[in-house]
Amino acid sequence: MEKTISGSHNIVFQDNVAKLNITLGKYYSEGYGDGKRLLFAFNEITPKDIRDALSPFGLNLDELRANGKAVLVSAEESYLKGGSFSPDRMLKVLEDATIEALDDGFTGVQGAGDMSWIFQYKTDTDALLDYESRLNDFVSEYPYSASCIFDISRMERKSLLQISKLHPSVITPGGSVQNYDYFQRSTESSDDVHEECTDLLRGSARMVSAILEMRCLYVENHAENVARLAKAIAFELDRDLRLAHTMEMAGRIHDTGMLPLFSDMISKPGRLLDFERQMIQEHPLTGYELAKKLPYPVTVARAVLEHHERLDGTGYPLGLKGSEISLEGKILAVSEVVSAMSFYRPYREQYGTELALDEIMKNAGKHYEREVANACLRCFEKGFEFSIDR
Structure with a gap:
């Protein structure tokens, strides 16, 4: 045979x-x-x-x-x-x-x-x-x-x-x-995008983050901050401009799945009801489906889907573990946590960048990719700062 x-x-x-x-x-x-x-x-x-x-x-x-x-x-x-x-x-x-x-x-x-x-x-x-x-x-x-x-x-x-x-x-x-749902394939060739298309996609990502701002979901420019930090971490990791641009786009649109939710639910102080928690934990899936409707690189949509996944499988919406999570998803997860914990939220008393960095370093290797967490810390040591303007 x-x-x-x-x-x-x-x-x-x-x-x-x-x-x-x-x-x-x-x-x-x-x-x-x-x-x-x-x-x-x-x-x-x-x-x-x-x-x-x-x-x-x-x-x-x-x-x-x-x-x-x-x-x-x-x-x-x-x-x-x-x-x-x-x-x-x-x-x-x-x-x-x-x-x-x-x-x-x-x-x-x-x-x-x-x-x-x-x-x-x-x-x-x-x-x-x-x-x-x-x-x-x-x-x-x-x-x-x-x-x-x-x-x-x-x-x-x-x-x-x-x-x-x-x-x-x-x-x-x-x-x-x-199949754009396929997670395991190499994206070396499938993510090549012409420069003009990249500019259009980055523009649409800015528009999405502007819509999120208009809904007043956060006191700070959360999407902008996540995008800037994710881009900085990507560049700190390997100086790859394509990865950096991918992370910038993913950061801007990562919370698109929040748009169908009630804003008072998202900013609700105290404990969420079970159905509210379930709805919010669906937002990466919704964002993923929305991202696929525009010709973003596959890695952008995948990062949106995975930005609340954790290495030990305790994240959502799919409970992915370790190598099942893409590098882009791991970068976006760290960027989102650090940005969110650095600013006030009605459901949390303590906040600040120092507290946020302590969180990711304490859980590096458990919840967050250690290499990504270290790169994030280096970004702040080199002078990275969040924008506080709306």
């Missing part, structure tokens, strides 16, 4: 099986044209649905199965073999199927899986996320193209984002497109 080209890992969002036909049919016809064996793990999406999806593309499912060019297995024969889900077992199933296809003369496998079984069985979410993460490594080693189909009408936004972030591509009726 000789492995050839690597595969791909895609996610398919659907809320109606009938609408899925064109997407699935095109995906499989492309794999068939590339000489791959077709594989589908079905559950609520039935063999009839696959038959209907292939027919407009001139492919007859029954004939393909008869001559070994297509294989259908149920969830119980694949994901849930033995009555439970095991990432190790499922990856072994895919490995065996790929090796067999190569031995039979195919160039690889074009596979898709109906993931609706997760709503019917008590499945460990961590196990599913582990599987999706490891599948990225698998498709880089084997010519297996995987498309995981999720019913978005039955998923909470947090769960959907957690799963989506592990898929580099999204399959749509028009074909495969880059």
Whole structure:
């Protein structure tokens, strides 16, 4: 058996099986044209649905199965073999199927899986996320193209984002497109932006921070201060102008998700009610969704999403840990905390830059990236100061 080209890992969002036909049919016809064996793990999406999806593309499912060019297995024969889900077992199933296809003369496998079984069985979410993460490594080693189909009408936004972030591509009726939720990929090429576009994006970021000021959410120019400190820390870390510009934009728009909230809730003195706390802890997700509507570099949107995450997993909204948090997210987290703690808030008696710096240094390595915390401290030692003007 000789492995050839690597595969791909895609996610398919659907809320109606009938609408899925064109997407699935095109995906499989492309794999068939590339000489791959077709594989589908079905559950609520039935063999009839696959038959209907292939027919407009001139492919007859029954004939393909008869001559070994297509294989259908149920969830119980694949994901849930033995009555439970095991990432190790499922990856072994895919490995065996790929090796067999190569031995039979195919160039690889074009596979898709109906993931609706997760709503019917008590499945460990961590196990599913582990599987999706490891599948990225698998498709880089084997010519297996995987498309995981999720019913978005039955998923909470947090769960959907957690799963989506592990898929580099999204399959749509028009074909495969880059998934801007994907957290694990390199951004060396995807974040290149023309200078004119950068100026426009920086201008829009200033406009957003001005809107936040108009709502009088803070007594000081919080977004400006976070942007300036994040930019200074980035430059202190590695003198990378692109990272510095990214952090400046992210700092200006990091609290955009606060806009839909009531201002009296944001500045409320004392303890928040449970529903108020939950709403506020959703603001990084809301800001992330808003940031994706403009062509900001991927790292800007990701930093907005992660600016309240903590290294030990105690942050929000996703509870990410350690290396799961991007450098940009770690820089923005430190910048936001230092800026916020340096100024008065009605729900906190003590404030000041000295207190803020003590907080991040005391929790460096626990809540905050130590290298970032040290860089922040050096910025102030070199004379960095916050703006106090509105």
